[in-house]
Amino acid sequence: MFRRDPLLRLTLDLLRPRLSRLVAASVLGVLSLGSALALAGVSAWLIARAWQMPPILDLTVAVVAVRALGISRGVLGYCQRLAAHDTALRAAANARTGLYRKLAEGPEDVAMRLSSGELVTRVGSSVDELADVVVRSVLPIVVATVLSCAAVGVIALISPGAAAILALCLLIAGAAAPAITARAVAAAESVAVQHRSDRDSATMLALEHAPELRVSGRLDGVIATVERHHREWGHAADRAASPAALAAAMPSIAIGASVLGAVVAGIALAPTTAPTTLAILMLLPLSAFEATTALPDAAVGLTKARIAARRLLEITEGGQLRDRPAAPAVELPAGGQLAVVGPSGSGKTTLLMSLADRLNTTPGRAAFFAEDAHIFETTIRDNLLVVRGDATDTELLSAIRRVGLADWLAGLPEGLGTVLEGGHTAVSAGQRRRLLLARVLISDFPVVLLDEPTENLDAADGERILVEILTPGEWFAADRTVVVATHHLPDTLDCPVLGCPQPTGAVGG
Known part of the structure; x- marks a missing residue:
């Protein structure tokens, strides 16, 4: 009692x-x-x-x-x-x-x-x-x-x-x-x-x-x-x-x-x-x-x-999780792309985390990249190497150019060696999002789970990046599996979609 x-x-x-x-x-x-x-x-x-x-x-x-x-x-x-x-x-x-x-x-x-x-x-x-x-x-x-x-x-x-x-x-x-x-x-x-x-x-x-x-x-x-x-x-x-x-x-x-x-x-x-x-x-x-x-x-x-x-x-x-419906089962074939679409609070983030837990019964198989992942108070290079420590500077610079940060990096006094004083406070929300996307590009996990990858980006650039992420062979090799949680998809994108229902008081993305 x-x-x-x-x-x-x-x-x-x-x-x-x-x-x-x-x-x-x-x-x-x-x-x-x-x-x-x-x-x-x-x-x-x-x-x-x-x-x-x-x-x-x-x-x-x-x-x-x-x-x-x-x-x-x-x-x-x-x-x-x-x-x-x-x-x-x-x-x-x-x-x-x-x-x-x-x-x-x-x-x-x-x-x-x-x-x-x-x-x-x-x-x-x-x-x-x-x-x-x-x-x-x-x-x-x-x-x-x-x-x-x-x-x-x-x-x-x-x-x-x-x-x-x-x-x-x-x-x-x-x-x-x-x-x-x-x-x-x-x-x-x-x-x-x-x-x-x-x-x-x-x-x-x-x-x-x-x-x-x-x-x-x-x-x-x-x-x-x-x-x-x-x-x-x-x-x-x-x-x-x-x-x-x-x-x-x-x-x-x-x-x-x-x-x-x-x-x-x-x-x-x-x-x-x-x-x-x-x-x-x-x-x-x-x-x-x-x-x-x-x-x-x-x-x-x-x-x-x-x-x-x-x-x-x-x-x-x-x-609170006990009051939420269980996440639906999702089949992820090798080399497939899947978009999880729904409004805020509909359970997209919870679904991706559940997938990460289930897939990582084999260690190193899947990586979940959170919407608000941490930016460390260290160099840009070290902030990118957290996902793959053996990446070369050439690979890092290629990823930075791909996400649209080349001009920003060129204006920094020490390039990749520039220390981000204060972590995420040293960059804008858009720059932070692009740095997190550069991490995704450098990673080599067979399964990549992305939560709101284009949040805080302008509409045109966000749509372009989302299309490239979900197009086989663009950002990722054809044999890698990509799952993206987002609020909406471009009309021109042909990709399997899993819809999340309108939330009814749920908590989480």
């Missing part, structure tokens, strides 16, 4: 918090706020006893205890923060390492089907929210539970009725109010997560392709989209304010009710109970609620962490 909870599953799987560190942080937190609780009780006794004007030596121990508890509260609180944050930071490091390992060891399309902005959001903010659950939720809940039980137990020794009222008020402040807050935040957060993802995706688009967007006149529109998603995120958060405001008022009401109950119980016990005991009965409930003040935020942290855990499970276990 508990293994079905995404938060618990990832807490055990990715965070792997050390029990000893959690226990140490919890003990320090209990001792810190326990000092505050004891300080309230001793102070109440000291005030009432001093009113009776006893010999000063009768108050010495209480005076020293008040000072010691006041100092220990601060020292222990600081130590608790150190232990808690050490635990959280180690857990975050474990989570990122585990997540990267799962992405590296899992199917390629689990990560590649997501846009860069979406992947940054999930690996960045989702991991942060998951790691924060240790400090913001687990420890406050443990500390509040222990201290609430201790406070109710002490009051019960004086007045069972007042203890019952205190227990009920603590449940309202520590359970009901956080639950309402969590439900309100969950409703807004589920919407905010999507807006944040859309905002980050649009932001990454503007950052990575600003020059091309400015030339095409679309940059202002993309920036406006970022601002719109951010505003919608704010509106979604505002919609949670009404129930959250009610939850914020509940602890104050509970404190007032508990104090009123203590006063009523004290009046009833006054004839038979010492004044110092009555003072403890009156003041101790006020400190008992100090531990519950962090519980609404703890509940919010649990809710956000559970949403983050669910999003991380989608990429660590391929949750």
Whole structure:
């Protein structure tokens, strides 16, 4: 049952918090706020006893205890923060390492089907929210539970009725109010997560392709989209304010009710109970609620962490892929050409990756060339040699001329030895696409799988290159198999076509 909870599953799987560190942080937190609780009780006794004007030596121990508890509260609180944050930071490091390992060891399309902005959001903010659950939720809940039980137990020794009222008020402040807050935040957060993802995706688009967007006149529109998603995120958060405001008022009401109950119980016990005991009965409930003040935020942290855990499970276990139809079987005869045509999100990229997995049961048989393959911060020569290390400069220059980069290369100071500072940021989107096509030309794999090879190229040049790729004997030898995923084909091209249906909420190209 508990293994079905995404938060618990990832807490055990990715965070792997050390029990000893959690226990140490919890003990320090209990001792810190326990000092505050004891300080309230001793102070109440000291005030009432001093009113009776006893010999000063009768108050010495209480005076020293008040000072010691006041100092220990601060020292222990600081130590608790150190232990808690050490635990959280180690857990975050474990989570990122585990997540990267799962992405590296899992199917390629689990990560590649997501846009860069979406992947940054999930690996960045989702991991942060998951790691924060240790400090913001687990420890406050443990500390509040222990201290609430201790406070109710002490009051019960004086007045069972007042203890019952205190227990009920603590449940309202520590359970009901956080639950309402969590439900309100969950409703807004589920919407905010999507807006944040859309905002980050649009932001990454503007950052990575600003020059091309400015030339095409679309940059202002993309920036406006970022601002719109951010505003919608704010509106979604505002919609949670009404129930959250009610939850914020509940602890104050509970404190007032508990104090009123203590006063009523004290009046009833006054004839038979010492004044110092009555003072403890009156003041101790006020400190008992100090531990519950962090519980609404703890509940919010649990809710956000559970949403983050669910999003991380989608990429660590391929949750979204299970909802997609299986890729159709494709027969690839030697020397054949096939075009996979369909709109964005119809599964073209997933199909090519599935083909690559199936074909590479024989190592080195097929190569998948992704639409957004990486450009390394090294020389142009090394960027091309990643597909075939024994290629000569003559072959590299021939490939560069074929893809239309000869003039660009001639204008560089060191030719093939020019270092691309910043990787893909050193070239335009069109130049990047042509460099990736040059890699394809240099490769010698029997089966070549190309994902959107003419993206970011002008229409005329893109159509020419697409025709040459899918024409036997042009770019590739007649005995090599070529599969191309694209949005459309030129009308003049005679090539077998596999159509992908219109997407219905699918993810990936």
